[in-house]
Amino acid sequence: MPGKIIEIDTVCHTFADGYKGLKNISLSISKGEFIILAGKNGSGKTTFLRHLNGLLLPDSGKIMVNNKNVSNNLVRTRKTIGMVFQDADAQIVGDTVFDEVAFGLENLKFKRAKINKKVSLILEYLNLFHLRERNPSTLSGGEKRKIAIAGILVMDPEVILFDEPFSNLDYQGTIQVLKTIIDLNRSGHTIIIATHDIETMICEATRIIIMEDGVIKKDGKPHDIVKHLESHGVKEPCSSRFGLGLQPWLP
Ligand SMILES: Nc1ncnc2c1ncn2[C@@H]1O[C@H](COP(=O)(O)OP(=O)(O)OP(=O)(O)O)[C@@H](O)[C@H]1O
Numbered sequence: 001m002p003g004k005i006i007e008i009d010t011v012c013h014t015f016a017d018g019y020k021g022l023k024n025i026s027l028s029i030s031k032g033e034f035i036i037l038a039g040k041n042g043s044g045k046t047t048f049l050r051h052l053n054g055l056l057l058p059d060s061g062k063i064m065v066n067n068k069n070v071s072n073n074l075v076r077t078r079k080t081i082g083m084v085f086q087d088a089d090a091q092i093v094g095d096t097v098f099d100e101v102a103f104g105l106e107n108l109k110f111k112r113a114k115i116n117k118k119v120s121l122i123l124e125y126l127n128l129f130h131l132r133e134r135n136p137s138t139l140s141g142g143e144k145r146k147i148a149i150a151g152i153l154v155m156d157p158e159v160i161l162f163d164e165p166f167s168n169l170d171y172q173g174t175i176q177v178l179k180t181i182i183d184l185n186r187s188g189h190t191i192i193i194a195t196h197d198i199e200t201m202i203c204e205a206t207r208i209i210i211m212e213d214g215v216i217k218k219d220g221k222p223h224d225i226v227k228h229l230e231s232h233g234v235k236e237p238c239s240s241r242f243g244l245g246l247q248p249w250l251p
């Protein structure tokens, strides 16, 4: 039985205007899980993800990552848990793909030789090495999203959070990013994905969590959860709707 990596205990979050974004969330996440976070617009998915790496802090309750309280261990938490944001363009800061991926290591004052080695390895692993001199803003949506993933991966996180990783991607871009995420999970990373696009990866997921109004409504194995999706405003995959069970989306 793999160990727990994240433990969330009765977490609440109230925004400055008084809106309650999370209400009494409790759950735990084990190493190596592949979790889909589902729920309609405004259900609290992004708010939840931002708590996991300390971008937002709970006003009551606590989140433990590897047995350390996130609120008191922000740097340690962000090394363990990386987040790929919905808008990959907004994350771009470098003039070249190489600089873009090196950015986080430079901030941490790694030595130049170490940075070059780590960035090259990650770019090769993600099949991006040939793009290393390109300006990231000129790349396709799928390439940009992979570069955002490379920028997180270079920091060696154990857990990677993805907020709508397929938004604005075409078919090829979606395949590219989905294969990358599956490989990351197979190589031992814990994956949590907030998405409206359940069909694309339901076969890969070990667990689906459905949120509504800042509350967890369902949490379980994909086979057990799939028939509850529509009653919470999330599209049930066509294969399941037509009685064909859960079918892989990748060709
Ligand atoms: N800074 C803020 N101040 C007040 N309310 C906020 C703030 N950020 C988010 N909210 C509200 O919290 C709720 C949850 O927002 P969140 O972004 O977590 O939803 P989501 O499930 O990620 O939605 P989507 O599917 O559209 O990405 C929404 O009602 C939103 O308006």
Ligand SMILES: [Mg+2]
Pocket (backbone or CB within 6 Å): 045, 046, 047, 163, 194
């Ligand atoms: Mg969101």
